[in-house]
Amino acid sequence: MDKRTPLYEKHIALGATVQSFAGYLMPIKYGSIQKEHMAVRESVGAFDLTHMGEFRVTGPDSTAFLDKLLTNDAGVDNGKAYYSTMCYPDGGIVDDLIVYRIGDQEYLMVVNAANLDKDWAWVQSHLQGFDVKVINESDETALVAIQGPRAQEVCLKLTDIDLNAIGYYEHTTGKFANVDALIARTGYTGEDGFEIYMKYPDAEAVWDSVMEAGEEFGIVPVGLGARDTLRLEVGYPLYGNDIDHSTTPIEAKLGWVVKLKTEKPFIAREVLEQQKAEKPGRYLVGMKVTGKGFPRHGTPLFSGDRKVGIVTSGSIAPALGQAVCLGYVERGFQKRGNELEAEVRGKRIPLKIVKIPFYTEGSRK
Amino acid sequence: MSNIPENVRYTETHEWVRKDGDKYVIGLTDYAQHEMGEIVMAELPEVGAEATKGDAMGGLEAVKTAEDFYAPMDGEVVAVNEELEANPALINEDPFAGGWLFVIKVSDDSQFDGLLTAEEYKTHIGE
Numbered sequence: 001m002d003k004r005t006p007l008y009e010k011h012i013a014l015g016a017t018v019q020s021f022a023g024y025l026m027p028i029k030y031g032s033i034q035k036e037h038m039a040v041r042e043s044v045g046a047f048d049l050t051h052m053g054e055f056r057v058t059g060p061d062s063t064a065f066l067d068k069l070l071t072n073d074a075g076v077d078n079g080k081a082y083y084s085t086m087c088y089p090d091g092g093i094v095d096d097l098i099v100y101r102i103g104d105q106e107y108l109m110v111v112n113a114a115n116l117d118k119d120w121a122w123v124q125s126h127l128q129g130f131d132v133k134v135i136n137e138s139d140e141t142a143l144v145a146i147q148g149p150r151a152q153e154v155c156l157k158l159t160d161i162d163l164n165a166i167g168y169y170e171h172t173t174g175k176f177a178n179v180d181a182l183i184a185r186t187g188y189t190g191e192d193g194f195e196i197y198m199k200y201p202d203a204e205a206v207w208d209s210v211m212e213a214g215e216e217f218g219i220v221p222v223g224l225g226a227r228d229t230l231r232l233e234v235g236y237p238l239y240g241n242d243i244d245h246s247t248t249p250i251e252a253k254l255g256w257v258v259k260l261k262t263e264k265p266f267i268a269r270e271v272l273e274q275q276k277a278e279k280p281g282r283y284l285v286g287m288k289v290t291g292k293g294f295p296r297h298g299t300p301l302f303s304g305d306r307k308v309g310i311v312t313s314g315s316i317a318p319a320l321g322q323a324v325c326l327g328y329v330e331r332g333f334q335k336r337g338n339e340l341e342a343e344v345r346g347k348r349i350p351l352k353i354v355k356i357p358f359y360t361e362g363s364r365k
Numbered sequence: 366m367s368n369i370p371e372n373v374r375y376t377e378t379h380e381w382v383r384k385d386g387d388k389y390v391i392g393l394t395d396y397a398q399h400e401m402g403e404i405v406m407a408e409l410p411e412v413g414a415e416a417t418k419g420d421a422m423g424g425l426e427a428v429k430t431a432e433d434f435y436a437p438m439d440g441e442v443v444a445v446n447e448e449l450e451a452n453p454a455l456i457n458e459d460p461f462a463g464g465w466l467f468v469i470k471v472s473d474d475s476q477f478d479g480l481l482t483a484e485e486y487k488t489h490i491g492e
Contacts, residue, residue, distance in 0.1 A: 029402065225429055229428060293406070293408075294405070296431060315428060315429070316405045345408070
């Protein structure tokens, strides 16, 4: 039986197409994915992301514990956030996540809904030897994201907090739409925007306030369909599509979230250090489709007769009006400008390796 | 509720078929276009291609999904909807008219009677 977020009835009333996703009935779209996408690029959209998982880490060893578990450095200032991968000892990725540092001895990990049970078990299995407490707050924490170039204007109407003082990947706690919330300038769209975390019973009030405050800017509710096209257009990897246990952060060009420049030990450090030194056998790259067609997850990539890779995400990029893909290609074929072919229904579709992000006009600060 | 007009027949793979003189016009049902969402590319068969009932004749690409479409009867493709090249969203906007996919000429008209009626299609999609 799928769970419902506290905003489920709102989505139904808005005419959403809901589907089971990671154990929740989630809005996939309310009408047109492309219109929802463009609303976020041009003005502002609101997302219910309550399915995401939240683990609160507290205790004297919080920093040391996260440093061991995650590839990125937990030594950030209070009020900052960081993006990280969490790896298995073989370097494969357990999950990718955002971590908010709440205080000297307190962090909030936000993990992918589809990985929640696996992540929880993984976190639990590494507690030994650390003076920390980890609480799974996923079933009580709602998340509403307000994303787009007008997002701040919408949010300013709902809080007295000086939002200009919150930089990208920073956060604070306070009143938002008259409820207690964690307010973060984070997102998964390439646009400026905020993610608001609150308790379940407060979610409806926040959603209604956001939709009302956003009305003058033409705010629209945005489903998981456009969330996927938005992230792909700016080249953010999606766990389960572009990264998983069979890929490493080095291959996925996420070396910037692997703290090899520090001396800190962490799970998979040696494996990743070696892979970085020896160079991985394949890289995740961005590709623009130069022919006609839409390569999707699993589509093979060729250079002449030689299979050199595989597409991991593919879709139309609505703001660019053309098809784009992410995929892994063998080392030696990953150079920008290199031309490859995807095979779809027995036909070869030409594509070209390009710089990520595909879309470069985002308002992200 | 999907639009399921009575004046066409249907397949289990969500094509509609309209008899037009000695030819048959084929398109995607309203139910199917809604399920797929905005169609961004239609790959159509070649005029002159042989159609064998149940064979994939082409593909439709939506933002999130891709689906093949199939020949509802044996015959020969005599026309395809060239408008879809520039405007594949016609399939969403006007599935039973402007969004038609292709036309076939058949040797055996009795095949048409074997297709689903509107009532049967309605049951098939659970509406």
